[in-house]
Amino acid sequence: xxxxxxxxxxxxxxxxxxxxxxxxxxxxxxxxxxxxxxxxxxxxxxxxxxxxxxxxxxxxxxxxxxxxxxxxxxxxxxxxxxxxxxxxxxxxxxxxxxxxxx
Numbered sequence: 408x409x410x411x412x413x414x415x416x417x418x419x420x421x422x423x424x425x426x427x428x429x430x431x432x433x434x435x436x437x438x439x440x441x442x443x444x445x446x447x448x449x450x451x452x453x454x455x456x457x458x459x460x461x462x463x464x465x466x467x468x469x470x471x472x473x474x475x476x477x478x479x480x481x482x483x484x485x486x487x488x489x490x491x492x493x494x495x496x497x498x499x500x501x502x503x504x505x506x507x508x509x
Contacts, residue, residue, distance in 0.1 A: 408435055408436070408437060408499070408500045409435065409436045409437075409438065409439065409442055409497055409498070409499060409500070410433060410434075410435055410497070410498045410499075410500050411433065411434045411435070411436065411442065411471075411495055411496070411497055411498075412431070412432075412433055412495070412496045412498070413431065413432040413433070413434070413493055413494070413495050414428060414430075414431050414493070414494040415428065415429055415430040415431065415432070415491065415492075415493050415494075416428050416429070416491070416492045416493075416494065417429055417478065417489045417490060417491045417492070418489060418490055419487075419488075419489050419490075420488065420489070420490065424489075426492075435500070442497065446472075446474075446495070450474045450476070450493070453474055453475060453476040454474070454475040454476065455472050455473070455474050455475075456472065456473045456475070457469045457471075457472060457473075458470055458471040458472055458473050458494060458495070458496060460496075470496050470497060470498075471494070471495045471496035471497050472495050473492055473493070473494050473495070474492065474493045474495065475490065475491070475492045476490075476491055477489075477490060477491070478490070478491040
């Protein structure tokens with residue numbers, strides 16, 4: 408089973424706007440095919456970049472993707488437009504037999 412952790416970040420279009428985290432989510436998928444279908448349905452063809460984790464000794468491994476797109480929300484009677492990036496990391500889950508653990 409795969410676990411996906413999603414960290415949602417955003418910032419306004421002003422030159423002084425700063426990135427901030429506004430949400431987190433976690434989803435589970437049986438396999439990579441199911442995960443890829445969800446990504447296609449959720450993010451479509453928006454901009455995507457690989458995300459890496461540092462393994463030390465100057466090596467990295469790809470562990471997910473960063474999806475970037477323009478978004479908006481209704482706030483105070485008007486639309487607020489912003490840039491959103493969702494950081495999507497993928498982990499494999501395994502069941503642990505606790506009777507064998509010390």
